[in-house]
Amino acid sequence: MTEIRFAAPALPKDGALVLPMAEGTAPAGLAAQVDRALSGRLKAALKAARFAGKKGQTATLLAPGAGLSRVIAVGLGKAAELTEDGIEAAGGTAMAALLAGADLAGAIAADLPQGAPKGIDAAAFAARLALGARLRSYRFDRYRTTEKPEDKPALKAATLLGPDPARAKAAYAPLGRIADGVFITRDLVSEPPNVLNPAVMAERCRALGKLGVKVEVMGPRELRRLGFNTLLAVAQGSANEARVVVMRWNGAPRRGRGKGKGGAAPVAFVGKGVTFDTGGISIKPAAGMEDMKWDMAGAGAVVGLMAALAGRKAKVDAVGIVGLVENMPSGTAQRPGDVVKSYSGQTIEVLNTDAEGRLVLADCLWYCQERFKPRFMVDLATLTGAIIISLGHENAGLFASDDTLAAQIIAAGKATGEECWRMPLGDAYDKQLKSDIADMKNIGGRPGGSITAAQFLQRFVNKVPWAHLDIAGVAWQGKDKPAVPKGATAFGVRLLDRLVAEHYESR
Amino acid sequence: MKIRFAPLARPRTGTLVLVLAEGAAGAESGPPLLAALNAESDGAVARSIAAARFAAKAGQVCALLAPPGLGLTRLVLVGAGPAGKLDRLAAERAGGTLAAALDGQAEAAALIAEPPPGAALDAAVFAVALAAGASLRAWRFERYRTRPVPGKDAAAPRLARLDLLVPDRRAAAHAWAAAEAAVAGTLFARDLITEPANRLTPAQFADQLRALRRDGVEVEILPEPRLRKLGFGALLGVGQGSPNRPLLAVLRWRGQGRRARRAAERPGPLAFVGKGVCFDTGGISIKPADRMWEMRADMAGAAAAAGAMLALARRRAPVDAVAVLGLVENAISERALRPSDVVRSLSGKTVEVIDTDAEGRLVLADCLHYAATRFRPAAMVDLATLTGSIVVALGHERAGLFASDAALAAAIAAAGEAVGEPVWPMPLSDAYLEGVRSPIADLRNCHPGRMQPDACHAAIFLRQFAGAVPWAHLDIAGVDTRERADALGPKGAAGWGVRLLDRLSALRFEGEAARPTGRRGRHG
Incomplete structure (x- = not known):
């Protein structure tokens, strides 16, 4: 991946130069300066x-001329309408342009345009360009063995x-740590399911220890001893054993002396990590089943988020459970038709083994709050194909109690370009989960x-105040976006990092 | 069903109905009348309540046949849920519950329509809500039954009259006049929706609309040649496969009076636009046979808009309103529109037809443009x-609301909550426009891929034809039909939307409160 550096503005002697x-x-x-050097x-x-x-x-x-291999102009839109998200997009576009050539080194001019909004200073402008560039530089090529050097x-x-x-x-430093978190998530989501089984993914989580x-x-x-029965019921058909990983980042300043628990209650994130989802006995159609390797993208985002929070030493106590x-x-x-007793004690009639994510989450959520x-x-x-038919790939579905x-999640999503649309909850929908023989069934119909x-x-x-992000439509994308190359998006890492930064960190 | 209001008095014969609040349904805890009835029956009322485990929960009914000592044929106790939660909607449901319980049992009933103690509900509002709920629930469609239903008692009485005994008869009767209009509009829409497609072609739909003239609604029918001349290319494209020729119906209610203000100062009318696909086979992109019969209801949007016009007219609403209904049949034939055909809409924008079953948006495209340009509506x-996608998104509980104007959206949501026709806001964003861009025309009518957010695509498609008018689109594919009977209607056509539109008009567009959404007029 490409290294990001910062230097004083001087016309490079060679290589490619991007001019936002x-x-x-x-x-x-x-x-x-470039225009002068090139005589207009x-x-x-x-x-x-x-x-x-x-x-x-x-x-x-x-x-x-002037020794440069390429000069690339990138549009920022109107100066007065610049946003962090928009600057990142320009940084991403700049990186895509640099990567398309043969240059070993490239430069991006970070001249804050005149008339930019007050909140954006020169350092922030450079840092956001850098973040966009870094995010776009991601590439997952671990399994390419025959790629020709000129194609890399x-x-x-x-x-x-x-x-x-x-x-x-300095402004970029915490952003770079967020990008590190995003890359961890993209790696996890991109890994094939024969490599990334639950045990291997748990080992990757352990790496956050450092x-x-x-x-x-x-x-x-x-898990059996604790009573995670619904989660284990999902896993019981596989030769790869289940894992639940609890990650804790205690970054809130401790009040007073001693190690007292002192701080406020933590914020908590829970992720669905189905490393491959065949559907089980309610098996999925073959077409498109390969996509189900990313049925752990929720868990992947939680891992990347914890890495981002720890990496930038966020002043918050956070728990991540996958x-x-x-x-x-x-x-x-x-x-x-099986009936399982969940960790909470509530019984569930499993009418469709492909509605398994909610079974995994049920135990994790109850355990987390308890x-x-x-x-x-x-x-x-x-979680659902239905959310794709509802909102497409443009918005994640947000459900909240x-x-x-x-409102905080929607705002954080807008700021990071990870947009959410709120969907309804209500008793009329809850009733559709009534089971003939258990406390509930695991499907409510189409x-x-x-x-x-x-x-x-x-x-x-x-x-517990709770929100659920159904990211089935946004975890993976088929086309490049300026700051997100096609493939795993790591949707949620930046959004939730922002949520924490804006509202839940000690100042 | 006949609704009558009479002064509060205790009937000594026939059927008497009491609406009780949860936790106040005992001889001791209930209203004084219940205690009196219990005493006169020598405790039979209390014993019956206990035996039936009646707790006056919402939807519960306890019927005492020939209760001793009271002279009544029948005493019916209806649960309305907790008094603290007894709002207008809960009262409507109680009214519906009692109508369902009495139908087949009694021809007429007297109902003590006094709010239970502890309910924060005006007596007239309570009575009117009970009457509205009962009227909605009692609707039936039996036009095509030529003989009794086997296994059903043909002699069983039909509930035909409800006497509501109220403290203030005049207040209740006055309030009922407005509520009854919305009920009538709803039932009119249900009748239209239930009519089979061979009995409700576009021309027959237009005939039914002409009947609205009796109530003061102006009805204008634009026949196919006229539409062709005007350039309704998208709507006509949908209709071209059927021998039942397409029509456009324009309904007007001028409730503001022509002299109310100088024309220049008058805000544009409130406009309703309805999809009226009298039957939708899907066309060449034909639907699966399974449940295709449901597609006779694919004109429920037009029916709701027409019903709303009837409601406004019946209650002489002080509003100028107009409804534009595109009436077509989407048939399959040698003349039908093909997937890949390009049509030129009334707006001049061309549309590539990817799927002939995404026809509603073609019909609406022309209707919206026509309404926006001819009437310059305030909203x-x-x-x-419109879409199966909205059913996947929101189920049968809420309609999808897509709006270009936040104030209008908020008013619609509030109106929907008030009348029990809830909506949910869905995204209307240019991000979805990509999905309906065509490689060879200005637009295409849907995205060809699997697993698409078709409701969002359809909405942004329609947006392209609404101009600058504050506009909202209600995708009612999930709510037009009751999957099963509930407190406010039997299984079948719901007439969803009539009461919402009527309330929207009342909330925001009538009399003193009437003001245009969005920009003010030049003279404002």
């Missing part, structure tokens, strides 16, 4: 390319050229399928 | 049984 430019502005700063050919080229600085627009000059990205480092590199670097996260891994024996299982059909698999008495719980899960928490799934989860949150 | 609301 606001809409309707003449080249300024480094861009003006930058302006001429931009005119020829009808480059106006609109969002997402680019124009490339090949071998323009050549770029080793990208340097942000701005007025105060030290301040920009960031200061306390990691506990529970195996089947302990339920890791593989849902396989076999002689030992659970059957449609053990940690958190301020809130947010769970993430690739608490309006304040919901109509309102995502809502009844959320109602099911709500039966296990025991009045 | 425009369309209703359509």
Whole structure:
């Protein structure tokens, strides 16, 4: 992955240079220098390319002279309308352009456009460009053995050229840690299911120990003893044993002396980690089943989030719990019609073994609220196909028992480009879970399928403020976005990091 | 069913109904009348309540036949749930519950319509809600029954009259006039929706609409040649496969009076637009045979808009309202629209038809453009049984609300909550526009892929035809039909939307409160 550096603005002697430019502005700063060095050919080229600085627009000059291999103009949109999200997108577009060439080193000019909103200073501008660039540089090529060198990205480092590199670097430091978390999640989600089974994923969680996260891994024996029966019922068809991992980051300042528990209740995140979901005996159709390797994207996001919080030493106490299982059909698999007794004591009639995520989460949620008495719980899960038919790939489905928490999540999503749309809960939907022989069944039917799934989860949150993000439509994308290359998105890491940063950290 | 209001008095014969609150249904804990009835029956009332485990929970009914010492044929106790939670909607459900319980038992009944102690509900409102609930629940559609249903007692009495005994008869009767209008609109819509497609072609639908003239609604029918001349290319494309020719119906209610204000100062009317696909086979992109018969109800949006116009007219609502209904049949034939055909809509925008079963949005596209440009409405609301996707998203509990105007959306949501027709806001965003961009035309009518957010795609598609008018779209595919009987209606057509639109008008567009959403007029 590409290294990100910061340096004072000076025209590079060689390599590629990206010039982010606001809409309707003449080249300024480094861009003006480039134009002079090229005897006005930058302006001429931009005119020829009808480059106006609109969002997402680019124009490339090949071998323009002055020793440069390429000069690439990237549009920022109107200066007055700049947002963090928009700057990151420009940084991502810049990185994509740099990666497309043969250069080993590239530079990105970080001249804050005139007329940018007050909240954005030069350092923040450079840092956000850097974050976007870093996020876009992600590549998962662990299993490519025959790729020709010329097909691999050549770029080793990208340097942000701005007025105060030290301040920009300091502003970038926590953002870089968030990007590290995002990459952990993207790696986990991209790994194939024969590699990433529950035990292997639990080992990857243990690696967070070096960031200061306390990691506990529970195996089947302990889970059986505790009574995680619904989670184990999902796992029982697989040769790969289940794990539940509890990760704790205690970053809130401790009050007074001694190690007293002192601080407020932690915030808690719970993730569905089905490392592969065949559907079980209620087996899925073959077409598209390979996508089910990312049925652990909720858990993957929780792991990346904990890494981000610990990495940037967030002043918060946070708990992350992931339920890791593989849902396989076999002689030992659970059957449609089985009744299981959940950790909470409530019984569930399993009418469809492919509605397994909620079974995994049921035990994890109840355990989480019982053990940690958190301020809130947010769970993430690739839970239903219905949410894709409801909201597509543009929005995750947000279900919440608490309006304040919901509003905070929606705002954090907007700020990070991980957008959520609130969906309803209500008794009329809850009723659809009535079972003939148990406390509830695990499916409510096709109509309102995502809502009844959320109602099911709500039966296990025991009045703790709670939100559920159904990320089935947003965990993976088929097309590149400026700061998110196609593939695993790590949806939720940045959103929830932002949620914590905005509302739940000590100042 | 006949509703009458009479002064509070204790009937000594026939059927008497009492509505009781949960926890106040005992001879001791209940209202004085219950105690008196119990005493006169020598404790039989209390014993019956205990024997039936009647606790006056919502939906519970306890019927005492020929209770001793009271002279009554029947004493019926109806549960309304806790008094603290007894709002208008709960009272409507109690009214519906009693109508369902009495039907087949009695021809007429007297009902003590006094709010139970502890209920924060005006007596007239309570009585009217009971009457509305009972009327909605008592609706039946029996036009095509030519002989008694085998196994059912043909002589069983039909509940035909409800006498509500109220403290203030005039107040109740006055309040009922407005409520009755909305009930009538709802039942009109249910009748239309239930009519089979061979009895309700576009032309026959138009005939039924002409009957609204009796109530003062202006009815204008634009026949196919006229639509062709005007350029309704999208709507006509849908209709071209059927020998039952498409029509456009325009209904107007001028409740503000022509002299009320100078024309220039008058805000535009409140406009309703309805999808009226009298039968939807899907066309060449034909639907599976399973449950295709339900597609006779694919005109429920148009029916609701028409019902709302009837409601406004019946209660002489001080509002200018207009309804534009696109009436077509989506048939399959050698003349039918093909997948990949490109049609030119009334707006001039071209649409590539990817799936002929995504036809409702083609019909609405032209209707919306027509309504927006001809009437310059203050607000425009369309209703359509548009997508299966909305059923997957919201089930049968809520309709999907897509709106270009936040104030209008909030008013619709409030109206829906008030009348028990709840909606849920769904995203209307240009992010979904990608899904309906065509490689060869201005738009395509849907995304060709599997697992698509079709409701969101359809809404942003419609947005392209609504112009600058504050606009909202209600996708009612999940709520137009009751899957099973409930307190406010039998299984079948729900007439969903009539009461919501009527309430929306009352909340926001009538009399003193009437004001346009969005920008003010030049003279404002």
